[in-house]
Amino acid sequence: xxxxxNDPKNVVDEAVVGFEAAHGDIVTVSHxxxxxxxxxxxxQGKVALVSGxxxxxEPLHGGFVxxxxxxxxxxxxxxxxxxxxxILAATKAVDSGAGVLHIVKNYTGDxxxxxxxxxxxAAEDIEVRTVIVDDDVAVKDSLYTAGRRGVAGTVLVExxxxxxxxxxxDLDAVAAIATKVNSQVRTxxxxxxPCVVPHxxxxxxxxxxxxxxxxxxxxxxxxxxxxxxxxxxxxxxRLLAPILEDLPFAxxxxxxxxxxxxxxxxxxxxxxxxxHAAAVLAEKGIEVTRSLVGxxxxxxxxxxxxxxxxxxxxxxTELYDxxxxxxxxxxxx
Amino acid sequence: xxxxxNDPKNVVDEAVVGFEAAHGDIVTVSHxxxxxxxxxxxxQGKVALVSGxxxxxEPLHGGFVxxxxxxxxxxxxxxxxxxxxxILAATKAVDSGAGVLHIVKNYTGDxxxxxxxxxxxAAEDIEVRTVIVDDDVAVKDSLYTAGRRGVAGTVLVExxxxxxxxxxxDLDAVAAIATKVNSQVRTxxxxxxPCVVPHxxxxxxxxxxxxxxxxxxxxxxxxxxxxxxxxxxxxxxRLLAPILEDLPFAxxxxxxxxxxxxxxxxxxxxxxxxxHAAAVLAEKGIEVTRSLVGxxxxxxxxxxxxxxxxxxxxxxTELYDxxxxxxxxxxxx
Numbered sequence: 001x002x003x004x005x006n007d008p009k010n011v012v013d014e015a016v017v018g019f020e021a022a023h024g025d026i027v028t029v030s031h032x033x034x035x036x037x038x039x040x041x042x043x044q045g046k047v048a049l050v051s052g053x054x055x056x057x058e059p060l061h062g063g064f065v066x067x068x069x070x071x072x073x074x075x076x077x078x079x080x081x082x083x084x085x086x087i088l089a090a091t092k093a094v095d096s097g098a099g100v101l102h103i104v105k106n107y108t109g110d111x112x113x114x115x116x117x118x119x120x121x122a123a124e125d126i127e128v129r130t131v132i133v134d135d136d137v138a139v140k141d142s143l144y145t146a147g148r149r150g151v152a153g154t155v156l157v158e159x160x161x162x163x164x165x166x167x168x169x170d171l172d173a174v175a176a177i178a179t180k181v182n183s184q185v186r187t188x189x190x191x192x193x194p195c196v197v198p199h200x201x202x203x204x205x206x207x208x209x210x211x212x213x214x215x216x217x218x219x220x221x222x223x224x225x226x227x228x229x230x231x232x233x234x235x236x237x238r239l240l241a242p243i244l245e246d247l248p249f250a251x252x253x254x255x256x257x258x259x260x261x262x263x264x265x266x267x268x269x270x271x272x273x274x275x276h277a278a279a280v281l282a283e284k285g286i287e288v289t290r291s292l293v294g295x296x297x298x299x300x301x302x303x304x305x306x307x308x309x310x311x312x313x314x315x316x317t318e319l320y321d322x323x324x325x326x327x328x329x330x331x332x333x
Numbered sequence: 334x335x336x337x338x339n340d341p342k343n344v345v346d347e348a349v350v351g352f353e354a355a356h357g358d359i360v361t362v363s364h365x366x367x368x369x370x371x372x373x374x375x376x377q378g379k380v381a382l383v384s385g386x387x388x389x390x391e392p393l394h395g396g397f398v399x400x401x402x403x404x405x406x407x408x409x410x411x412x413x414x415x416x417x418x419x420i421l422a423a424t425k426a427v428d429s430g431a432g433v434l435h436i437v438k439n440y441t442g443d444x445x446x447x448x449x450x451x452x453x454x455a456a457e458d459i460e461v462r463t464v465i466v467d468d469d470v471a472v473k474d475s476l477y478t479a480g481r482r483g484v485a486g487t488v489l490v491e492x493x494x495x496x497x498x499x500x501x502x503d504l505d506a507v508a509a510i511a512t513k514v515n516s517q518v519r520t521x522x523x524x525x526x527p528c529v530v531p532h533x534x535x536x537x538x539x540x541x542x543x544x545x546x547x548x549x550x551x552x553x554x555x556x557x558x559x560x561x562x563x564x565x566x567x568x569x570x571r572l573l574a575p576i577l578e579d580l581p582f583a584x585x586x587x588x589x590x591x592x593x594x595x596x597x598x599x600x601x602x603x604x605x606x607x608x609h610a611a612a613v614l615a616e617k618g619i620e621v622t623r624s625l626v627g628x629x630x631x632x633x634x635x636x637x638x639x640x641x642x643x644x645x646x647x648x649x650t651e652l653y654d655x656x657x658x659x660x661x662x663x664x665x666x
Binding site for chain 2: 021
């Protein structure tokens with residue numbers, strides 16, 4: 001294991017210190033318990049958005065804290081859910097009285113710990129709604145999951161619901177928007193290589209030199225099948241087909257196409273993937289009106305990619321376009 | 334070699350098609366010869382900025398084409414300079430009559446080909462100035478280089494000179510700003526792993542499981558020394574010491590600290606590096622007033638990092654803060 005770390009036990013603690021040092025204009029960081037909050041939180045009158053989960057998926061979630069997106073993010077240990085305590089602390093820190101939306105990727109530990117934190121917050125008279133993100137079409141149930149997994153679509157839920165909160169929507173309305181985004185986004189990924197969790201020191205799975213895992217989970221959980229390496233276009237076809245069938249997407253739809261790097265993928269490869277994905281969509285009469293390409297929901301140094309397609313309407317497009325100012329996503333200010 | 338590509342010969346051509354599909358709101362792409370231009374180029378009355386070089390360093394340079402930064406970028410084959418033809422074509426396409434600044438990383442092929450293109454442009458009455466970027470303190474001369482190499486500092490030259498052009502500075506003034514940024518920025522990098530050039534199919538160098546290369550070049554060229562893996566903080570000390578001695582930076586200086594991932598480095602590691610680099614600077618009385626963390630000048634899937642320190646003054650800070658709208662760097666609009 002070769003990593004730019006000190007003690008594997010301190011990876012998250014140290015990264016969060018660095019994050020605060022780099023982005024102190026946007027965030028403040030609580031170190032005990034660990035959470036990252038928007039610098040101007042609580043924002044009076046605004047519904048607060050809180051998300052979190054195991055670390056190792058950066059920039060998710062801390063990189064999306066700021067104006068127009070999350071009010072707080074709770075980074076757990078690498079690939080491990082944060083406990084209810086820091087979730088509760090973050091929830092209390094950012095609530096302005098307008099209520100808090102918990103955005104939770106569908107993993108058993110995250111769901112349970114956010115639920116406990118929401119119950120504890122309710123006992124302190126903080127109104128909490130929860131939206132579970134489960135955009136991954138690869139597998140129905142899996143390791144760590146009852147039902148589908150929450151993956152790269154999470155960033156779109158956070159962006160669009162964050163814009164709804166910023167324009168003044170109330171808690172029910174923000175939760176409805178988040179639910180709508182989750183219902184209209186589908187994702188599937190592929191891994192070329194595994195990744196190494198620092199405190200484990202070994203890859204969590206092994207792929208032969210000519211093998212890839214179609215439908216990989218963001219913790220390296222098994223996907224649909226392990227196949228021999230194919231040209232990029234063939235791999236894109238394998239990822240897009242189940243995505244497009246699932247909603248289903250139809251000719252005439254306008255969509256956002258997100259090509260997400262898993263952390264170790266060169267950017268040229270992401271654009272080669274985007275090229276073919278956009279061509280396949282065009283062929284089916286599906287119009288890509290918004291695009292996002294880069295590392296947004298990663299698995300440490302894993303090489304691979306996920307493709308997400310979100311069906312847009314005028315409202316979602318307007319909210320997606322609205323200004324955002326976070327460490328990892330920024331426009332309009 | 335496991336890559337998300339089709340034919341290795343088509344990597345750059347296909348990536349550029351994907352780039353155009355994803356960012357057609359910002360850029361237009363010429364496919365023969367290949368260059369990426371700002372969508373609204375030529376911008377009347379504005380000095381144009383043109384850069385380029387071998388591909389494989391994305392988002393450099395195409396990701397920095399747009400308002401407030403480059404007017405055109407010419408991607409050569411992977412790790413290989415573009416020829417004079419596309420450089421000339423891009424230069425002609427973006428010149429509005431106010432002249433063109435060529436920003437060239439100091440590699441023999443790039444310098445020669447941009448020089449030839451500048452001569453050809455001059456013969457067509459286009460005024461061209463050239464600024465060579467050579468911010469890498471690791472080695473004096475190297476493979477492909479007479480003098481120091483141009484590395485991650487290039488992105489700061491492009492950002493700040495781009496803002497000067499956008500505010501209306503004339504060609505001499507924009508060239509002077511670019512020269513000033515280059516004179517005040519110092520960089521050094523480290524590699525944990527090599528990368529594989531697609532058409533080569535093999536790593537360009539080999540590192541043992543416990544070895545790292547201090548002072549690596551962005552094409553995998555040898556640096557200062559190959560050592561055993563050390564904790565991140567010790568590696569940061571090795572990179573920062575020669576940087577700080579070289580200008581030299583002094584107590585009281587305000588600086589921009591850029592921690593740049595080489596392409597395959599997990600973001601948590603970049604922030605662990607940032608944390609210690611910021612602490613070392615603080616200890617020396619050097620104030621980090623601007624920060625940039627992410628993948629900006631990469632070497633395909635190489636794992637590693639470079640640290641750049643740019644000495645700021647009020648003018649450079651104001652130009653750095655000015656709005657920018659490119660695929661890979663965006664704020665203020």
